[in-house]
Amino acid sequence: DAGITQSPRHKVTETGTPVTLRCHQTENHRYMYWYRQDPGHGLRLIHYSYGVKDTDKGEVSDGYSVSRSKTEDFLLTLESATSSQTSVYFCAISEASRGGPAEQFFGPGTRLTVL
Amino acid sequence: GQQVMQIPQYQHVQEGEDFTTYCNSSTTLSNIQWYKQRPGGHPVFLIQLVKSGEVKKQKRLTFQFGEAKKNSSLHITATQTTDVGTYFCAGGANAGGTSYGKLTFGQGTILTVHP
Numbered sequence: 001d002a003g004i005t006q007s008p009r010h011k012v013t014e015t016g017t018p019v020t021l022r023c024h025q026t027e028n029h030r031y032m033y034w035y036r037q038d039p040g041h042g043l044r045l046i047h048y049s050y051g052v053k054d055t056d057k058g059e060v061s062d063g064y065s066v067s068r069s070k071t072e073d074f075l076l077t078l079e080s081a082t083s084s085q086t087s088v089y090f091c092a093i094s095e096a097s098r099g100g101p102a103e104q105f106f107g108p109g110t111r112l113t114v115l
Numbered sequence: 116g117q118q119v120m121q122i123p124q125y126q127h128v129q130e131g132e133d134f135t136t137y138c139n140s141s142t143t144l145s146n147i148q149w150y151k152q153r154p155g156g157h158p159v160f161l162i163q164l165v166k167s168g169e170v171k172k173q174k175r176l177t178f179q180f181g182e183a184k185k186n187s188s189l190h191i192t193a194t195q196t197t198d199v200g201t202y203f204c205a206g207g208a209n210a211g212g213t214s215y216g217k218l219t220f221g222q223g224t225i226l227t228v229h230p
Binding site: 030031035040041042043044045048050058059090092094096101102103104105106107108109 | 116121124145146148150157158159160163203205207208216217218219220221222223
């Protein structure tokens, strides 16, 4: 498996509290992604990064912010968690490719429960 | 925005039967990728198709990319219990710029194999 870790792996929090999830890679890949996975919805892109301090929104970015201050770390922040943000969050990384997006390597996931 | 639809959502088969999942995009894709996620695990890359009409095989798995680069399929011959999991297709954006590294995932097909 690619060198990609997520922390924490599990978290239970209360509505209205801030939450930060961390993704760390040791592969020096350019692209990093945050997805959420919910039954019936597959994997939906929240935010992604195409370089240090370069980020863009995905299809479900409302209520989430990200930061990437160095190549190896990509942080996902829920400023004020809501119950609708209960989900499994996956981080992924990929390298640049000429023929379109390259294969993505996924972290183990973080299970977040917002009460 | 780009949408990728995948059917069926669920498929139950007897061991030894064949299985097919289909993927359709609302826009022309630069490439399409397939991932497998075992229960409780994270998505793992299977293959990437780039060329119009491309067909690739991995043992009992056959992947096809449509002529118009808007649809794809994964066919498993003679399923085994080890094939259990969720299969996702993911389409690469055909636009340039910052969307170059993005994938849009289908909802996934959950495959159950009965021994």
